[in-house]
Amino acid sequence: MQTASGVLRHSWLSSCLVLVAACAAGGQKAATAPGGYYGGGGGTVATSTYQAAPPPPGSGVYEAHAAEPSIAQAQPVPDRPGLGTSFGESVYAPISFAPFIRAAASPWAEVALHYNDGDGVSAHANYLGMQPQPLEVYAGDGSLAVALVDDTGRTLPGFTASGRTLIMGSDGDRYKIIVRNATTARFEVVASVDGLDVIDGKPADPNRRGYIVDPHDTLVIDGFRTSDSSVAAFRFGRVAESYAAQTSGDRNVGVVGLAIFAERGAVWTPAELYTRDTANPFPSRGYAMPPR
Numbered sequence: 001m002q003t004a005s006g007v008l009r010h011s012w013l014s015s016c017l018v019l020v021a022a023c024a025a026g027g028q029k030a031a032t033a034p035g036g037y038y039g040g041g042g043g044t045v046a047t048s049t050y051q052a053a054p055p056p057p058g059s060g061v062y063e064a065h066a067a068e069p070s071i072a073q074a075q076p077v078p079d080r081p082g083l084g085t086s087f088g089e090s091v092y093a094p095i096s097f098a099p100f101i102r103a104a105a106s107p108w109a110e111v112a113l114h115y116n117d118g119d120g121v122s123a124h125a126n127y128l129g130m131q132p133q134p135l136e137v138y139a140g141d142g143s144l145a146v147a148l149v150d151d152t153g154r155t156l157p158g159f160t161a162s163g164r165t166l167i168m169g170s171d172g173d174r175y176k177i178i179v180r181n182a183t184t185a186r187f188e189v190v191a192s193v194d195g196l197d198v199i200d201g202k203p204a205d206p207n208r209r210g211y212i213v214d215p216h217d218t219l220v221i222d223g224f225r226t227s228d229s230s231v232a233a234f235r236f237g238r239v240a241e242s243y244a245a246q247t248s249g250d251r252n253v254g255v256v257g258l259a260i261f262a263e264r265g266a267v268w269t270p271a272e273l274y275t276r277d278t279a280n281p282f283p284s285r286g287y288a289m290p291p292r
Helices: 118-128 270-277
Strands: 019-021 031-033 034-037 043-046 081-092 095-098 109-116 137-139 144-150 155-159 164-170 175-181 187-195 211-213 218-221 223-225 230-238 255-262
Touching: 031 109, 081 223, 109 137, 109 144, 118 155, 118 164, 144 255, 175 187, 175 211, 175 255, 187 218, 211 218
Parallel strands: 109 164
Antiparallel strands: 019 043, 019 095, 031 034, 043 211, 081 230, 109 255, 137 144, 144 175, 155 164, 175 218, 175 230, 187 211, 187 255, 223 230
8 A cells, every 4th residue: 555655643542544645636625605515535534454446357447456455346237227337437536544443333323315316306206296406415403414515616416315316427427525614513424325435446345444523624535535545436327337336346336325333532513512501500309219
């Protein structure tokens, strides 16, 4: 694993190393604007072992990573309708490393964003009597917001019904995953696309390390990470041409997943602040009870 000099810090007493991805535009933070998000490139990632995502077999790109472990190529399958996510063009998105210790082994919150093309989403929306509109999904107690945005930063349309969130994409369009943190705490976000980890391109697992989103900041995940400085952009495309179909199989194509972990220590979420705000200095009392 290659890392920038003086950036990677390792502690045998800590179970984690955090991969902090700076924004693509020279390390700038993603800014917000009416109707969507702007800016790009990376975010904060937690990792104990870091490997770049391998390119699709026969792609002829990123040959410098040929020596890294590869994912077994899936057998060709008939094309399916709808969209998948392809291994797009290289995008500059440098990263650095910082420590992060999870507060618990299980995620603080989990989010699943299912996506499809316009025909599929529209048909589903019409069936439920709904209309797709720009959609942002709130995680946990509402402290973090998640959305998919297009290349200009506009939030993609979709709807939520019966516990399922469905986002509308267009064949060939690039998209990004946005996580907005409205708290004073840091969170770790383990992200997957089509069942593949966005950092190394392998089958996703919440126990892997992920990006860190800083307090009152916006994390932008641009694509599958190919090195410490680049990612392969997320682009909607035919299922047969998706990165998953060309590597591990297309069974989980069509979903973006996020497992969100709180950091050990105080987490100033709205729920925690409400608990403190309503703390009773003189709670009701009874008489002494005998010991059990």
